[in-house]
Every structure is written in C-alpha cells, then in structure tokens.
Amino acid sequence: MAGSARLCVTNQKGGVGKTTVAINLAGGLNERGHDVLFVDLDPQGNATEGLGLLEAYDAEPPTLLDALVEPSAVSPSELVYDHPEMDVVPSNIDMNAAESALGGESDGETRLEPLLESLEEDGDYDVVVVDCPPYLGLVTDNALLATENVVVPALAEPTSKRSLELLFDYVGALEMDHDVQIEPRVLVANRVENTKEADHMIDWFEEALPDVPLYRIRKRVALQRAFADGRSIFGVEEETDMQSVFLEIAATIEETVFEATEVPA
DSSP, X not given: OTXXXXXXXXXXXXXXXXXXXXXXXXXXXXXXTOOEEEEEOOTTOHHHHHTTOHHHHTOOSSOHHHXXXXXXXXXXXXXXXXXXXXXXXXXXXXXGGHHHHHHTSTTTTSSHHHHHHHHHHHHOOSXXXXXXXXXXXXXXXXXXXXXOEEEEEEESSTHHHHHHHHHHHHHHHHHHHHTOOOEEEEEEEEEEXXXXXXXXXXXXXXXXXXXSOEEEEEOOHHHHHHHHTTSOTTSSSOOOTHHHHHHHHHHHHIIIIIHHHTOOO
C-alpha cells in the first residue's frame, strides 16, 4: 500500500448514512491539507451523485467496471474526474454487473488493489477513500482487501448490533482466507438523536469495540444541503457543528492509517 493511505467506508446494512460519512470524511481530510482520491464502488452511485458527478454515472466506457474486469484495456487516468475538493473515480450504471463479472475471475476479489496502485502513481495522493456498496460480496471484498482499513458508520439503534457482528465475522473470515489484517479504525454513530435508546447504543458501541475510536454525528440539514450541492460540508459556505467532528475523525485517520503507511500527517 505504498504511496497513499487507504481506507474504505462500509456497513452492509443500508440506510446508515454511509455515503454521507464517506464524502464528509474525504472533505475533512482535504480540509486538513491532504490530496484525496475518492473511489465510489457502490453500483447505486450515491456518492457519485453527492459529489455532483451524476452525469458520469451514465457515461460511456471506459468505466470503473471495465478497469476491474479488463484492466489492460483501460488507462486509469481516464476514470478520474475533477472535483473542487478531491479527485473522484465515480461509479457507473455498469457496476450493477460487477458481482457477476468479477465472480467469473479467479482473482475477482483482488482486482481493486492494482488499480489503486496505478491511480496513486498517476495522482500522487495522500489518501484514498473508498465508498462500498451496502452489502457484502466481491465488490466489498475488493475494498476491504485493497485498503485493509475500515471506517464503520452505524445508527445508534438496536439493529446495529447484529449488522456489526455480521460485518466483523465476515471481515475475520476474509482475513483468514487471504492472510491479511483488516483494521477497524473508526466507528461513526450516525444521525444520533437525544433518546435513551441512542444513549444505550452508544454505551454498547463503547463496550463492544473499546479500542476503536467512536464519534457521534448528529442529523443536520446542512449535511443534506451540501450533498444536494455536490460538495462536502467543507466545500460550501454554510457552517455546522458537525464540521469539527469530521475534522476530528480525519485527525484520527492521520494518527492511525497515515502512521501505518508512513504518509505525512
């Protein structure tokens, strides 16, 4: 993983605000002075939309899927779009076929790694942020194995217990199969409300993952407005108290992922 720090944002449970966390974490890293590459692996393309690149979702080949399935036929630089805060490899409607296409390849779960290496060589990035699909499978396997660092968004509600248990069981099996170590770096309790249920879940998060830093993101209209504007909350003029939280998360990534990959913080 020389050249850039890498992390993926994943939770197989949908509706947890995964993409919002990914975009604003990337924005926070950029705000702290880092050159960021954002890779949208989600076939739904929510991050692609949230970064104002919806036209890329319906673009003609070469696409991200082409680069994963037939890498020799694609120049990685063709996949990169400019954004005011970061470079972006958008998702594409073709990614809906990724699970079946990669399933036919003997190394289908490790195709992202060499692609990221090529992109890093071209772009000289400090950090790569990968937004995963809201399910487990070959596409998410690629993200986990290529980055080996995980940011986990979760809602402060009881359903998160089972989803986190399933995720970490899955990661453990992947580690054994590929002889790697995949580290949970940050747990983001997202859309936290002032309820006793939320308080109980925060306590559970802290007890279940005592060594993983926990951050609380509260629901703010500013986050929705920034998404609609195609930016992170650091790329718009409106300020919110959640900016400081995302900057804290970015600082934690510097102290853990950056340190492990010898990237200057």
